[in-house]
Amino acid sequence: MRNILVVAICTVSLFLSSCQDWIDVNPKTDIEAEKFFTSEDGFKSALTGLYSMMTLEKSYGRQMTFDFVEKLVQRYDNYAPGAVTDEERAAIYKYGETTSSKNAIADIWLKLYNEIANINNFLQYLETNGDVILTEGYRDLMKGEALGLRAFHYFDILRLWGPIYSLDSTKLCIPFRDKFDSESAPMMAANEVVKRIVADLQAAEELLKNDPMNYEHVAEEPFIGQRKHRMNKFAVKAMLARVYLYRGNKELAAQYAREVIEKSGLELVRNN
Structure with a gap:
């Protein structure tokens, strides 16, 4: 299982650097997608990779669980008592001014759509190559x-x-x-x-x-x-x-x- 996870993370975590590169998502190894989705084990690894992507910090590994989103709804605060003022704490809501908030929002948007792109790619290959799953x-x-x-x-x-x-x-x-x-x-x-x-x-x-x-x-x-x-x-x-x-x-x-x-x-x- 550990080997499956390693292969999945390397092969399926297709990161996009910009909107212009949305489809330029070559795997991080020399295994091409067409060859990867040619066996049942390949599909298993790819599906595991979809979950692995969700554990990264810009996604559900941090920002979507215990950090940025939780701070927005005031259910979580990781500042030490007295470390920041109320004004500094409220800066997170100045989306158009606070660089950290602007970056966090942009990162979450891009990362979630990146994960959706990989899910869509998986589903597409499941339709065309799914017969190899025996x-x-x-x-x-x-x-x-x-x-x-x-x-x-x-x-x-x-x-x-x-x-x-x-x-x-x-x-x-x-x-x-x-x-x-x-x-x-x-x-x-x-x-x-x-x-x-x-x-x-x-x-x-x-x-x-x-x-x-x-x-x-x-x-x-x-x-x-x-x-x-x-x-x-x-x-x-x-x-x-x-x-x-x-x-x-x-x-x-x-x-x-x-x-x-x-x-x-x-x-x-x-x-x-």
Whole structure:
């Protein structure tokens, strides 16, 4: 498994330096994508690489979890008592003036769309080369995870850059890209983005209906072990609960939330 992770990180983490280089995403090794996606193991490594990209600091390894975004909503502050003034702390909200904020916002935007580009590339090769995946059920498992991850990314981008949904759901806000190509994508209305997110999650839910949901380490086949750390079928259902609540459909949100609570086999860290 360790070797798979190393290959995945080297081969699939395709970093983009600018919008002009959006498609100039050569792997960091000499393995070309066309050769990489020619075996089941190659697809396994590529999918692992998608998760690996999300652990970097500009993404969910820092900025999207415990740093910039959490500071914006005032749920986290890593300054020592008395180290900064209230005025200095408030500078994070001066997006047009504070260099650190401008850079953080630009980095998050670019990194999340970079990850989406890699997910789209993975899905594209899954459609054209997926016949090389011979183990029964693995192709559906991989596609379901990738669609769930794409929806996960777009939902966060929408919540950060979109309008207050309950007040103006038709406002143009972000581009939605579901193909790996060089074509520009226009800004899309928030409610249309939500429709696309729900469509991805519903497709993922169907593809993952036979998810083995093995939470333990499976030595003989690591790919289907430790499912609690992947975009498994209950993670997709939890995402649907979040998106339906955001959309204002409390009945469906509650339905999916109850299903996760009652059937996932997991408990809250602290039972409330």
